[in-house]
Amino acid sequence: MEEENISITNFLKQRYPMLLVDKVVDYNDKSTKTIKYFTNSDPFMLGHFKDFPMYPAVLLVELLAQSISFSIYKKLGTLDNIWFLSINRCHYYGYFVPGDVAKVTVNIQSIDETGIIQCSGFIKNQHDTKIVECKFNLIRKKIH
Template structure:
């Protein structure tokens, strides 16, 4: 099952400038997902990170992983589209191995360790040209959008 940006926006509540998944290449419900983020020189964070030496901030790489993992959670758990958001619940063992530059294509692969609405755990890996740029264990929870409002 592949998804383009339009289909991703039907599942995730994120929008520009914080929608960080451009395409889903593979989904095995309840098991794994592979997504793609094209890193453009026009990303707003490059203005300040760093002028003259643009690097994608590690937190954005983790957020891109989390968004792809969120799609897997929503689809695998059969959550009602538009009713739920997937929120971070924790990060373990985050490691950044290589920098990510404008023009890179970030491949985001997540494998389920445990999958539950209340708390899911996934092993994430981000690569560029086959080389690992970041890895982490991500924890996330499904929350109804109405419960996230103040």
């Protein structure tokens, strides 16, 4: 299954330059695989270290969050009232520079009766080297 960027905007609320997912390459009700391409013209690369542009690490967490949002939308049919709650563990093992490709895999571990959505994910580069891995929670707030 492949969703092009144009259709991703039907599911995610973010827009350029904050829409970080370039392509969804696979998904099911528990996991999603996405791709992000890094270029010299990326606005975040332009301002992050003049002599050695690299993608900001905090935006890699956002890339994971957007990827899991797609999975949650496909599972629940909505992203309304879903909020980022916490990062339980996040490890960085490297960085991305222009020309690199991020291969993102995210998983929904559980959704409990209180609305807590436990997730995990990792990002590898085009050489299958793990660059970041993270466990985090979202919450689905009930509106009365």
